[in-house]
Amino acid sequence: MHDIKTGSKLRNSAASVMIETIATLSRHAPAITAAAARELGNVQLHLSFGDGSRALLTAANSVLTSRSDPDAAPYDVDVHFDDRALTLLFDAAARPADQTLENSLDMRGTRDDLLAVWRCFRLLSQRASGLRLVQAIWSAYRDNLPKQALIPPKIGPDRSADWDAPKWPALQWLEQRHPAATDLITRSEPVLAPARSLWNGVSSDSWQDSTAIFDNDLHLTMQRCKARVVADILALIPTKPPQRDLYALMKDYVTREGKGLRPTLVISTCLALGGKLEDGVRAAAALEMFHNGFLVHDDIADESTHRRGLPTLHEAHGIGLAVNAGDAMHLFAVDMTLSNLATVGLARTLGIIHEILHMCRETVEGQAVELGWIRRNFVPSRDADYSRMSTKKTGWYTCISPCRVGAVAAGVTDPALLNRFNEAFRMTGIAFQIQDDVLNLIGETDLYGKEALGDLLEGKRTIMMIHLFRGASQALRDRMTAINALPRLQKPFAMAQEMLAAMNDAGSVDYAIKVADKLANQGVYRFEADLGFIPENPAKAVLRQVSNYVTTRAL
Amino acid sequence: MASFRYTGPVSAPPSGLGPAGPFPNAPLTDPLDRRWLHYAFLSRDGRRAMVANASWLGPAEDEPAGTEHFATILLLHDGTGAWQSSQFNATTERPPWSAFMRPFPHGQPRPLTIRSANGQPAVSLSLTRTSRPCTSQSAFFARHQHLRWQSETGVTAVGDWHTGMTERVDLVGYHERVRGRWCWPDLGEWVFGFANDMGGDPAKPPEWAGVFTFIRPSTDPTEATASFMLWHNGAMRRHFPRRCVSFATRGTLDPDRITIAPPFAQLLGTPPMALPPRRLAITARQGDDWVALDFDGEDAARIVIPSETSLNAFSVHEVVGTCQLSGLIGGQKFSVETRGIVEFAGGAQNDSQGGVTDHA
Numbered sequence: 001m002h003d004i005k006t007g008s009k010l011r012n013s014a015a016s017v018m019i020e021t022i023a024t025l026s027r028h029a030p031a032i033t034a035a036a037a038r039e040l041g042n043v044q045l046h047l048s049f050g051d052g053s054r055a056l057l058t059a060a061n062s063v064l065t066s067r068s069d070p071d072a073a074p075y076d077v078d079v080h081f082d083d084r085a086l087t088l089l090f091d092a093a094a095r096p097a098d099q100t101l102e103n104s105l106d107m108r109g110t111r112d113d114l115l116a117v118w119r120c121f122r123l124l125s126q127r128a129s130g131l132r133l134v135q136a137i138w139s140a141y142r143d144n145l146p147k148q149a150l151i152p153p154k155i156g157p158d159r160s161a162d163w164d165a166p167k168w169p170a171l172q173w174l175e176q177r178h179p180a181a182t183d184l185i186t187r188s189e190p191v192l193a194p195a196r197s198l199w200n201g202v203s204s205d206s207w208q209d210s211t212a213i214f215d216n217d218l219h220l221t222m223q224r225c226k227a228r229v230v231a232d233i234l235a236l237i238p239t240k241p242p243q244r245d246l247y248a249l250m251k252d253y254v255t256r257e258g259k260g261l262r263p264t265l266v267i268s269t270c271l272a273l274g275g276k277l278e279d280g281v282r283a284a285a286a287l288e289m290f291h292n293g294f295l296v297h298d299d300i301a302d303e304s305t306h307r308r309g310l311p312t313l314h315e316a317h318g319i320g321l322a323v324n325a326g327d328a329m330h331l332f333a334v335d336m337t338l339s340n341l342a343t344v345g346l347a348r349t350l351g352i353i354h355e356i357l358h359m360c361r362e363t364v365e366g367q368a369v370e371l372g373w374i375r376r377n378f379v380p381s382r383d384a385d386y387s388r389m390s391t392k393k394t395g396w397y398t399c400i401s402p403c404r405v406g407a408v409a410a411g412v413t414d415p416a417l418l419n420r421f422n423e424a425f426r427m428t429g430i431a432f433q434i435q436d437d438v439l440n441l442i443g444e445t446d447l448y449g450k451e452a453l454g455d456l457l458e459g460k461r462t463i464m465m466i467h468l469f470r471g472a473s474q475a476l477r478d479r480m481t482a483i484n485a486l487p488r489l490q491k492p493f494a495m496a497q498e499m500l501a502a503m504n505d506a507g508s509v510d511y512a513i514k515v516a517d518k519l520a521n522q523g524v525y526r527f528e529a530d531l532g533f534i535p536e537n538p539a540k541a542v543l544r545q546v547s548n549y550v551t552t553r554a555l
Numbered sequence: 556m557a558s559f560r561y562t563g564p565v566s567a568p569p570s571g572l573g574p575a576g577p578f579p580n581a582p583l584t585d586p587l588d589r590r591w592l593h594y595a596f597l598s599r600d601g602r603r604a605m606v607a608n609a610s611w612l613g614p615a616e617d618e619p620a621g622t623e624h625f626a627t628i629l630l631l632h633d634g635t636g637a638w639q640s641s642q643f644n645a646t647t648e649r650p651p652w653s654a655f656m657r658p659f660p661h662g663q664p665r666p667l668t669i670r671s672a673n674g675q676p677a678v679s680l681s682l683t684r685t686s687r688p689c690t691s692q693s694a695f696f697a698r699h700q701h702l703r704w705q706s707e708t709g710v711t712a713v714g715d716w717h718t719g720m721t722e723r724v725d726l727v728g729y730h731e732r733v734r735g736r737w738c739w740p741d742l743g744e745w746v747f748g749f750a751n752d753m754g755g756d757p758a759k760p761p762e763w764a765g766v767f768t769f770i771r772p773s774t775d776p777t778e779a780t781a782s783f784m785l786w787h788n789g790a791m792r793r794h795f796p797r798r799c800v801s802f803a804t805r806g807t808l809d810p811d812r813i814t815i816a817p818p819f820a821q822l823l824g825t826p827p828m829a830l831p832p833r834r835l836a837i838t839a840r841q842g843d844d845w846v847a848l849d850f851d852g853e854d855a856a857r858i859v860i861p862s863e864t865s866l867n868a869f870s871v872h873e874v875v876g877t878c879q880l881s882g883l884i885g886g887q888k889f890s891v892e893t894r895g896i897v898e899f900a901g902g903a904q905n906d907s908q909g910g911v912t913d914h915a
Contacts (some may be wrong), residue, residue, distance in 0.1 A: 136847045142608035169803070170836040172838075173803065174803050174805050194802050195804065195834075196832075197807040198746065198771075198802035199769050199799070199801055201781075202798075203776075204769075204771045204776050206771065208744065224811075381635070405755055
């Protein structure tokens with residue numbers, strides 16, 4: 001687990017900066033930490049800093065974990081940074097190898113382990129230093145350091161030194177006279193990226209940054225995509241009566257806090273394939289409306305009490321109004337789908353309708369399989385049964401269809417190309433579902449949004465439950481079957497806790513995490529193998545981030 | 556050749572866009588011969604920006620020498636951040652307004668009307684010169700290709716602005732003429748722009764104005780050239796040549812702030828390209844004189860120009876934003892906060908099929 005609590009506010013020690021950086025990256029650029037974790041492997045890395053603070057960096061299940069380490073736990077590699085060497089790590093403008101002073105950096109460990117650490121840090125510094133949030137953390141840390149610690153040594157004649165006071169060359173003008181955090185004419189947010197020289201009177205460079213970092217801030221992107229889609233939906237929901245009993249209810253779920261995964265997939269796929277933002281937004285709005293209609297009905301069927309941190313619609317307004325609002329959402333979703341006619345034309349609209357219909361069919365089939373298991377109080381014994389159900393219920397619904405809809409909105413209608421999304425995002429989708437189920441058991445309610453242990457109370461057939469039943473003694477299986485047989489409202493919370501304890505004893509949660517990690521990694525592999533036809537661009541980088549997102553969600 | 560259609564061939568204008576010499580009044584004879592008139596204006600209230608370009612391209616391979624293809628595009632930007640653009644077939648006067656028509660005394664307004672084929676966006680303006688042009692400049696690259704240009708700041712414009720509704724506008728800007736022979740992949744990329752001091756008496760030239768240029772041919776980056784020209788009260792006071800100028804950028808503009816133009820570019824599957832920088836700093840010094848321009852981009856229109864010799868289009872990002880122009884000239888210090896327009900152009904060279912380096 002990330003030591004987020006220590007990292008969010010404390011920037012006074014180098015260890016806390018490192019911890020906060022890893023936590024921020026896990027949230028905003030999971031592809032980077034997943035790749036760094038793969039490079040680090042099993043190496044336990046101990047970091048000691050010039051200010052006396054220490055941290056331990058480890059990797060497990062594609063998750064990079066960093067925590068403070070005051071007691072110096074066992075480690076494989078020991079690295080010491082002084083303040084200057086540390087800040088150079090994330091300073092994209094200077095190469096540490098050229099700038100590090102003697103004794104400012106020391107590494108101890110076996111050759112292979114040292115190389116693993118070097119690869120991990122190289123990857124982090126190259127790919128993460130372009131993220132604004134990371135730069136904000138490091139610039140805040142650097143600004144609090146004594147200035148003499150940061151002055152680079154003079155190497156060779158400094159030709160720019162002739163330009164004193166206000167006559168600085170443009171690069172120094174941006175870097176020193178108007179450093180990033182203190183821009184004089186910035187309108188709202190500082191530009192934190194390092195300054196680049198285009199022309200210094202002698203040599204030139206392209207204004208097109210060929211080393212542009214394509215790992216976008218996923219968290220921010222998802223927020224933006226969701227906000228754009230929500231705005232589109234709200235504009236289409238009537239403002240006329242009946243507001244209180246219908247239209248206000250329809251807006252309720254839409255405006256609640258949510259990850260925005262589906263809108264992000266639709267819009268990113270559309271943009272990655274050369275489509276316009278508006279084309280993707282309208283299609284994503286239709287999909288999101290279907291999704292919210294399903295949620296309303298799903299919450300009623302599952303007797304759920306909370307959704308996205310607030311009471312479910314039927315809890316707040318009664319089952320009758322909630323069912324009606326869910327129906328209306330589906331009606332408006334059809335309307336929104338048809339409204340694509342104005343933006344993408346008839347052929348693409350028909351393609352989008354086809355994709356959404358396919359998604360709905362897969363989803364209701366998957367939902368029927370799971371609800372049938374619950375109704376008959378049956379727990380399948382094979383993971384493959386879960387996989388088939390989850391492919392329909394989550395793979396298509398959450399990941400595959402949004403991508404395909406986005407592709408169709410961009411004008412890609414070739415079935416062979418559309419099918420390329422299936423396997424990569426099927427695995428990603430199932431991994432996402434398993435992670436979601438694990439979060440329901442061990443995640444904090446505030447972060448997760450649903451009520452704690454809600455899945456156990458409703459008897460949801462998760463990979464953990466399947467694993468528990470598969471290995472349980474007959475007596476334990478009978479007991480768990482009896483618990484599952486009880487209707488949700490008659491099931492005391494203590495029974496859910498009892499089942500959770502049994503799962504922990506059987507190692508079911510750890511097993512689920514491993515399965516999810518394996519699936520997610522397979523999804524990442526298939527992403528690269530199958531989706532090479534999409535040109536490299538920032539939107540594809542967002543899709544790549546999503547495929548890594550499931551592996552690094554905070555557990 | 557590119558797949559878009561021009562408004563049709565026209566014969567060379569019988570009378571002049573300037574004297575013989577760097578901008579000869581001679582017909583275009585090569586398929587890559589080009590002549591341009593460029594207009595860029597900002598409203599005095601800081602809310603609007605206008606960019607327009609009238610261009611002539613030489614004859615196609617199977618056309619007689621002297622045949623010219625004319626195209627005009629108009630882009631209007633309002634305070635909400637939205638750009639409206641015509642296609643490349645906007646209509647305008649023939650020949651269009653130019654400060655380089657002779658004779659053309661100061662204080663004498665002349666019309667410039669540019670109208671999209673469907674009626675809007677459109678402008679109907681009276682343009683008045685208040686300043687004098689800079690000396691012409693040139694860039695040579697890829698053996699036989701070249702580009703010459705000449706700018707004049709402090710052009711004022713009043714008139715009507717049509718973007719769904721008609722509004723009266725008061726603008727200050729700059730005008731430029733360009734002549735040369737080049738293909739887009741070999742030209743590589745450029746950073747062009749200007750800033751006028753928009754305060755002071757509207758009837759007089761801006762107290763301070765600057766125009767800058769950075770051209771970086773792709774075939775040989777050592778052929779890059781740059782300059783900064785500074786006007787004071789309508790006359791060019793300093794020309795800082797390439798060795799005395801430096802350019803630097805930081806960050807990139809938010810992709811949501813970039814509009815692709817003309818509208819039909821959306822239909823052609825225009826490939827993505829690098830985002831234009833958000834900050835641009837230019838400093839120049841010569842002796843004790845120095846000038847610094849610090850630009851912070853806000854919104855951009857990416858004009859996608861089909862390339863005659865490569866699959867990738869050439870894109871010109873017209874970026875509007877705030878600008879600080881300061882310096883010390885002849886012992887006189889100045890500092891102006893204003894708005895400017897910067898062009899970040901390029902993109903055609905990322906195509907290995909492109910380039911006609913040996914074109915004679």
